[in-house]
Amino acid sequence: MGSAGTPTWLDKLEEQLNVDVDWMDPEYIKGMPIVPHxxxxxxxxxxxxxxxxxxxxxxxxxxxxxxxxxxxxxxxxxxxxxxxxxxxxxxxxxxxxxxxxxxxxxxxxxxxxxxxxxxxxxxxxxxxxxxxxxxxxxxxxxxxxxxxxxxxxxxxxxxxxxxxxxxxxxxxxxxxxxxxxGKLKIWDTKTPVFEVLAHDEPELWPNVKDPAVEHPIFITVQEAMAAGEMGCHSATISHTVLNELAKLRYVASEQPGPDVPKPAHVYKDAPPVSDRLRKLLSIDPLAGPDWDGKLASTDVDYLADGGASLQNAIEAxxxxxxxxxxxxxxxxxxxxxxxxxxxxxxxxx
Incomplete structure (x- = not known):
């Protein structure tokens, strides 16, 4: 934990959501500065x-x-x-x-x-x-x-x-x-790079200051902190990112978003989405050119016929x-x- 008055980014993130450890080493988990969920x-x-x-x-x-x-x-x-x-x-x-x-x-x-x-x-x-x-x-x-x-x-x-x-x-x-x-990154080879691959190939990952509005997937500490601002229930974070979060002293003025503690229950009386993130509710950066702007409906039974509707949606x-x-x-x-x-x-x- 950070000393009195100087919390770390990890301390602050745990105040905003439940921090989960995405790692299995017992000695590492025992030695964490917080108790993961x-x-x-x-x-x-x-x-x-x-x-x-x-x-x-x-x-x-x-x-x-x-x-x-x-x-x-x-x-x-x-x-x-x-x-x-x-x-x-x-x-x-x-x-x-x-x-x-x-x-x-x-x-x-x-x-x-x-x-x-x-x-x-x-x-x-x-x-x-x-x-x-x-x-x-x-x-x-x-x-x-x-x-x-x-x-x-x-x-x-x-x-x-x-x-x-x-x-x-x-x-x-x-x-x-x-x-x-997330957004696709197109390099000079004109080959699309997909975020899943960036876990094994960090050079494929575009580095930006404000991932909350660009590509949240926890490869950097900034991306982990963005989950707190978004009001997520929890964040699944690798040991490498947890280590970095534990080293950084939290300075509120250096964060792009507000510091909002997690509610007693994440789904009860949840705070509204912050103004700077509200625009994300109306866009889909990954939608293809043929997208009609309509979101998937809960009226569709995606599990019927062995999950046929879901598989069709994935294929499309x-x-x-x-x-x-x-x-x-x-x-x-x-x-x-x-x-x-x-x-x-x-x-x-």
């Missing part, structure tokens, strides 16, 4: 922890116990047990994601989420302390609807559009985690379609690296 993850973060020396013996033990059940059983139990190491260092929930390679498969997504639920129960972690991330596709969100009916909490991830958000609501999900308000939106594909490819890479690690130890047990 949720601990989120994805296949990349699970893979990093799976390969960490501190989890080597646990991996060998788990592989020995489940070697006849296949790599996914080992992966799922390991992911849950690694989250268990953090459960007493956070206020809220640990989050894990179903396999991105099955993002367009209903039954496989449903089965994997149920396996997570089983493993969390085995680990002594109740449904009020975890949440399962589900890709926001038609088939996967239909699986989420079933999970919701069973009392299994879910979050809609890989979410880039309003139809996806509406579909998540129709599936009864606890959370959504959107990527929003070039940006959403591309970013969804990029995200699933990125996370599937992490999934496959974890599978290789597990298959490598199986002959040893």
């Amino acid at each position: 949720d601990q989120t993850s994805n296949q990349l973060w699970v893979d990093i922890q799976l390969g960490d020396d501190s989890n080597r013996e646990l991996l060998l033990e788990t592989a020995k116990e489940l070697k006849n059940d296949g790599w996914l059983a080992i992966y799922t139990r390991m992911a849950v047990l690694m989250c268990k190491k953090n459960i007493n260092s956070i206020r809220g929930r640990v989050l894990l994601q179903t396999l991105p390679s099955n993002a367009f498969r209903f039954q496989e997504t449903l089965d994997h989420a149920r396996l997570y639920d089983k493993e969390f129960a085995r680990a002594g972690i109740g449904r009020d302390r975890y949440c399962i991330k589900i890709p926001s596709t038609g088939p996967a969100l239909n699986a989420a609807k079933v999970l919701s009916s069973e009392g299994i909490p879910t979050l809609g991830t890989a979410l880039f559009s309003l139809p996806q958000a509406i579909a998540c609501s129709q599936a009864g999900m606890l959370y959504i985690s959107p990527y929003y308000n 939106d070039a940006v959403t379609k591309k970013r969804l594909a990029d995200a699933m490819a990125l996370f599937t890479g992490g999934q496959e690296r974890s599978r290789a690690k597990i298959e490598e130890v199986l002959p040893l047990v």
Whole structure:
């Protein structure tokens, strides 16, 4: 924490919203200057922890116990047990994601989420302390609807559009985690650069002073602070950005937006959108030239017929379609690296 009278950007952001840690390292989370609310993850973060020396013996033990059940059983139990190491260092929930390679498969997504639920129960972690991330596709969100009916909490991830958000609501999900308000950057090669790729390739990320009105996705500290001004419930922030936020002393006069504390409940008596951000309500910087200005309607059943209307909306939106594909490819890479690690130890047990 900052010394008396000199809060850090991280202190101030926690006053404005719930700060979640997007990282799985137990020692890092224990050492954070604030107690995070949720601990989120994805296949990349699970893979990093799976390969960490501190989890080597646990991996060998788990592989020995489940070697006849296949790599996914080992992966799922390991992911849950690694989250268990953090459960007493956070206020809220640990989050894990179903396999991105099955993002367009209903039954496989449903089965994997149920396996997570089983493993969390085995680990002594109740449904009020975890949440399962589900890709926001038609088939996967239909699986989420079933999970919701069973009392299994879910979050809609890989979410880039309003139809996806509406579909998540129709599936009864606890959370959504959107990527929003971004702009394409066109370089001299005339090749579009999509924001998902910037996580791996920082040089693709345009640096601006006021990301609240340009491209909020948390790669820089300014983008994280913008979420507070927007009135978000929470912000999922990587350890690298958290480190930077904790180093910076907060000076209100240097911030482009107002300092508004979070309400007791984010959805009750929420303050109005600030004047400088109000214009964002009436524009869509990513809409194609054929957009008629109409927003997606909650009257559409995006989950009907296996999610056909949602899939049609995704296909019709070039940006959403591309970013969804990029995200699933990125996370599937992490999934496959974890599978290789597990298959490598199986002959040893």
